[in-house]
Amino acid sequence: MNQKYKKEDILEAGGALIRKQGYHNTGINDLLKTCNIPKGSFYNFFKSKEDFAVKLIEFYGIKMLSFIENILQDQTLSPLQRIKKFYTQLIDFNAQEGWTSGCLVNNMMSEVGSLSPKLGEASDKVFWIWVETIAKCIKEGQNLGEIGTKYSSIELAEYLHTSIYGGLTRVKASKNAAPLKLIYKISMHTLSA
């Protein structure tokens, strides 16, 4: 068992790099340098760059899920208030970064979602777990009458997260928050309708 290097540390540091500069733009040597780890040790943990990326998507998925649940299960706020708080924080976080990186899973879906079945499948799985978690909160809001029932909670969650991700992609090029805030505003109106 390799005690000197921790898998989580490699996923954390390497993941930040891939989230910022992309999958194909990041070579194994970039990962080794950023994670300050010898090649042999890296391959003790991961079979290949693709294998690293699969594990990274899962790691990021769990971390993000914890962030989502932390807000969406907060019983001191109404379900719609929680949804709004979650997306506002997501937007603010990306704004603070200067729209440089976006969401790792959204980036992966775009760059390699179709090229690599393994990475596409891992991204889809994580996205779906998030959507189910968001849908639970939407369902609560629907039961309370503060979120509309024209669409199911799963449909609204899928619509909301996919649209916001469209905005996250868009602001990487526009370099201002306007398109993303517009998506947020209109999709929140759709939820309330």
Place this chain on the structure above:
Amino acid sequence: MNQKYKKEDILEAGGALIRKQGYHNTGINDLLKTCNIPKGSFYNFFKSKEDFAVKLIEFYGIKMLSFIENILQDQTLSPLQRIKKFYTQLIDFNAQEGWTSGCLVNNMMSEVGSLSPKLGEASDKVFWIWVETIAKCIKEGQNLGEIGTKYSSIELAEYLHTSIYGGLTRVKASKNAAPLKLIYKISMHTLSA
């Protein structure tokens, strides 16, 4: 003047490759092989791979604009019918491709929109021209009362195209039309509301 190779042919063939497999995943040698052109001739037309990509985004932008205008200026259909026809064709085209490639500009925004200011700017500019064109048709629909006026035509166009692009990214990983068709359905309802 180099007569043997046409700039448009290089942009067409090289563009299809980059749209499918990404910017960083496509090297100069891949472009030369696909376009069947010697390196020297390629550099007669383009200063660098980045320069090629800027020209490609502009080329793709004009081609797509012609496709958009062809549908959105069709006076035999109502403005809302034209909008629906345009997005239905966009979705069908991507379905026929098996969700492999998506939109070049959307892909570029995601992969290099922030990494390369030149590519981000070129993508943003093209996106904006499309949005203005879609907005004109929405404005017509608003004047006729078949599209709502809660949001401006520009806002609705930006919302619509950005959301649909979120769906185009999503289906690269989901490999089925459901998320994209859902975005289409809900955003069309937003327009009518």
